[in-house]
Amino acid sequence: MPTVIALDVSLSMSRPVVLSDIPEEYQRRHLAVHGINTYLDYLSANYKLEFVSLVAFSYLYEQLSTFTRDYNVIRTALNKVEVFSKTCIETALNGIKHVISDEWSHTPCQVILITDGSLGIGVGSLKKSLETINMRQSVEEKFPLPFPFPCKLHIVCIGNPNDPDVRNALPYYQRLIDVGDQGGEIFTLDGAISFKSVEDTFNRLAEKYYNPFCGNLTCGNFSCAIQLFPKPELFIRHLDDGKVTYTVSDKLEILGFLDIKDIGSPPTVARHLVLPRSTKEKTDAKDKDGKNVKSEDDDDSQDDGKTPSFTVLLHGSLRVESMVAITKVCDDWYGMIYSWADSKKKSNLMLALFDPGQDSIPWTGSFDNLTSCKEYSSEDEEKKSSFPVKPLDKRSYAQSCVVWIKPSGLQSDIQKVLRHARKLPEKIHQFYKELNRTRRAALSFGFHILLDAMASMLERECTLLPGTAHPNAALQLTHAANFLRSDNAFDVMQSVTPLPTNFSSGNTG
Amino acid sequence: MPIDECELVIVHTVPLGQEIRIKERVQREISPVVSCEVTSSLSGRHLYNKLVFLCCKHFDLCSTTVTGIPMKEEQNASSSANYDVELLHPAAAHDDLFKNEHAEGLVIPSKEGLPIETAPLKWCTPKSNVVELHQCSAAYRICPVDVNSRPSSCLTNFLINGRAVMLEQPRKSGAKVISHMLAAHGGEIFIHSLPTSRSILEDPPSISEGCGGRVTDYRITAFGEFMKENRLVPASPAMLERYGNRKPYLYALDQLEKSSRFWPMVISDTVLFNIQDINPLPQLLLKDSMTDEEVLDCKKVILKVVGMESKNDPLPVPAAGSRGKGPKREEQYRQLWAEMEALIRSYSDTSEGHAMVLECLLRCKKPGDDPVTLAKKTPGKKEDKSGSTAEVEQSWKDLDRFQQMTEREKQDALLGEKSLDAPPPKKLKSEELLMRSGGQTLLSMWNNRLKTIESKRSHEFDGRLDSDGDKARLYIHLDENR
DSSP: OOEEEEEEOSGGGGOEEOOSSOOSOEEHHHHHHHHHHHHHHHHHHHOTTOOEEEEEESSSEEEEEEEESOHHHHHHHHHTOOOOSOOOHHHHHHHHHHHHHHHHTTOOEEEEEEEOSOOOOGGGSHHHHHHTGGGOOSTTTSOOOSOSSOEEEEEEEOSOTTOHHHHHHHHHHHHHHHHHOSOOOEEEOSSSOOHHHHHHHHHHHHHHHSOOEEEEEEETTEEEEEEEESOOOOEEEEETTEEEEEOOOSEEEEEEEEEHHHHOSOOOSEEEEEEEOOTTHHHHHHHTTSTTHHHHHHHHHHHHHHSOOHHHHHHHHHHHHTEEEEEEEETTEEEEEEEEESSSSOEEEEEEEOOSSTTSSTTTOOGGGEEEGGGSSSHHHHHHTOSSOOOSSOOGGGTTOOOOSSHHHHHHHHHHHHHHHHTTTTTHHHHHHHHHHHHHHHHHHTOTHHHHHHHHHHHHHHHTOOTTSOHHHHHHHHHHHHHHHSGGGGOTTOOOOOOOOTTHHHHHO | OOOSOEEEEEEEEEOTTSOOOSOOEEEEESSSSEEEEEEEEESTHHHHHHHHHHHHHHHTEEEEEEEEEEEEOSSOTTOEEEEEEEEEEEGGGGHHHHHSTTOTTSOEEOTTOOSSEEEEEEEEOOOOSOOOOOOOSEEEEOEESSTTSHHHHHHHHHHHTTOOEEEEEOOTTOOOEEEEEEEEETTEEEEEEOOOSOOTTSSOOOGGGSTTTTOOOBOHHHHHHHHHHTBEEEOOHHHHHHHTTSOHHHHHHHHHHHHTSSOOSBGGGOSGGGOGGGTTHHHHHTSSSOOHHHHHHHHHHHHHHHHHHHHTOOOOOOSOOTTOSOOOHHHHHHHHHHHHHHHHHTTTTSOHHHHHHHHHHHHHSOTTSOOOOOTTTSOOSGGGGSSOHHHHHHHHHHHHHHHTSOHHHHHHHHHHHHTOSSOOGGGHHHHHHHHHHHTOOHHHHHHHHHHHHHHHHSOOOHHHHHSSSSOOOSOTTTTTTO
16 A cells, blocks of 8 residues: 655745744754654554655645655655745645556555645635635546545644644545545644654554554464555445445455466455564564664564464465465455465465455355365266356357358358368268258348258259269258258258268268 | 336337438436437348447447457468457456556457447467466456357367467557456456556565574475365365255365364474374374274374384484474484374364274373473364473473583483493483483383383284283183084
8 A cells, every 4th residue: 555645845834833842943844754754663663565655745746755665765855855835735636646646556545645734825725726626627627636546645734733724724624535535534733733742643643554454364273473464455345225344354264275277367356465473573562662672673583584484384385286275354255375476586475355255256156165175075076066167158159159240150151061061971960960050040030042042052062063972962962952942941940851871871870 | 026227229220221211319218217219220230230339338348359369271271360359348357458547549449340449459379388376356258249250269269278368458668568368267258457557565575584484394295285185176066965054165164174183384393294104194083983994004003103112213303403403212202102192182082983093092102201292383272182281391391401402412312322222321411301301210211111112012912902901801702602
């Protein structure tokens, strides 16, 4: 879930802040930068695979850092932030939309917009933007919200909660989140503006929206503490009568295993890295206040590397055997765990979630219906009911139906009959089969003149027979042509059968 | 069936060459549930095009043309030409394609002459037959526009025979963007949409960087077998009948639970699974019930271990492991016995036969051995029944202490092994350590050892197995014959 930090760098952000306990003078933007650093610290400790980009905005916007996992790049960029003109949130949102769609297409994202409660003045002000939201004519002028990709919009307001400007601004911010329609939250400071309150606010945001997903992966009696990245989102399915919400539970249960060739390449709605979680982490977290804990941390991580973990065993075997583990993540929601490599060198364990529901993969059938291969007493019995699960109906491309949409279709069917006619009496059965097929199709289309035309063609073939031809060929051709001209030919229930001759047994049997 | 909504479409058609005299009408509502539309068409091919168009509209379909399919010429098999095949499928398969703002030039008029647009995607000849797992965001069924034309059936047959074809977007920049894949499953052909944008999972950490990543002797092959034993298959109708209300997957879970009761993950953590002689014991234990013969097979394995121990056969244990270097042979046998007990105990309540195997093991085991459980290393939960955790901890600590001995001490210990008959006094130090674990004196331990070796030297008289005490009655069937 990539994040865009959008920092307000308008003049109002350089208003001084009076801090009781610190003699130096600070500006709001300094506090904002401090807050962002707090947030980045949290990510480095708990959510280090997150991609973050920094956008600064005032009347214009500028992407100061592209999406990166190296948060020092962002810290450096923050130090160079300058102050520009007035706040224009619509510009910021347009910029964010551009930055995200360029890079991520349809990936869910989060935006943290940091401002100070001033809505801007004049045409570009948030007040004006929201007033004119429904009056935009052209596509270019369209209000950037809701974003064309899934995106949460958080707004952090660096200002005293009692400040009249801030109190005035909050309803507009809420309106913005409502228009965005994809979630998000307003974060205001708890108490007067200070480094501490800004820090607390950013920590609150990070802990709520960037807490890693912790769960347990079980496989029979094996159990392993794991973390999923990115954190799984709710899956909401809209039905005619309301909606159903699916949540990944903290107990991921492996049901069994499948060969990659049996699972095919099934459609998936999300993918998450399955990372083993150190069981020691919890006790460490408690000690984190003291800084001397750090060295112990290093020791622990080394120990962790040497303590066998089920995920590593699973990963190794899945890769060697080319298999996947079918995993239940909550009621009626399943996924597969497999070994995945971005480059050839580094591979890891991945959980890909299927569409929620029992029948999301037609070729494996319902998940509830899967059972252990040991339930079959013999291999033969198992083969009868193995993958892929076949549909009841045969598709039109998988059977020889007659299609005469274009002249070429009819032509090739007639040619087939003639090809067999020329190889009589060897191809006697194929000849009559194709002849009947074509005749039946002509009758069902009401294409009756075709029968007479076919009779003429067969008669012509008869006259063109070479002298070396078997006498039976001429007999069969004449017989077929006569039938096509008879009244019986128009009866769909009838079919023309080979003429019994003295030769037939010798030649075909 | 109650009808909630009805769209009535009237298609007026006239033979070719005649004039259409009816005016078309766009869709309009007649009542809240019925809407009506009048449309017209010439007959023949035109009618067909009209119907396909209406289908696309109604079912929200769109078209893809697979371009540049290499195909042998019908008449001249040595040369090949490139063909295009147009397919219809749900429009959602192209969601990603058109979400992109650079979608210009991605659609062209239908090559089959349909009144719709089609997205041309280039055929990429598959390099191998190996089925790979592709990341895929959606899969929809397809149908060729001209179902049975030669190019169409060539493509569909190719796919139904199990090959997958990647499709590439035409890009002027020359960058290769593969956005779709055609593949058949169970005789049905699907178009798979593959994500083309940047992934947030790029450059993931390697599994070796995480917890347990530096352990190198996982039982990968054995777990591969475990996975094959726990493969999922669709339940047959006969099975469903037998299962009644219980869902089939629950039987798979049972199997998974059963086969993972005692399963050390690392080679250096187990003696049991490193020796061939243990077969077929673990496999037989998995059965729901055992025949007398199978029980006997299990007992044979146990007796074989007894024999090995009495002969002091070396056990194949990998030299390097996470627990330090080469534990003493005696220790290995202790671990082997402990593992065997844990393994057999975890299945002992399965059937009478299983219980008999456990009984046999308990009798054969050296009485001095601690009821060591291996809870620490295995996922099992059942073996906790034996021994208290305190004892387990103690015995592991002792084992660790042994392993922490200096290299010299260990060598002494190993040297001692070779001349069992006359243990040199040097050995005492390590021996002492071991003694404490059992809570025995040296004398009692030595006596026990002699006793076990003694008792195992000859095969137990079968008649005595069934008897009450030490004495066995001979000719028990003698009276019956009279």
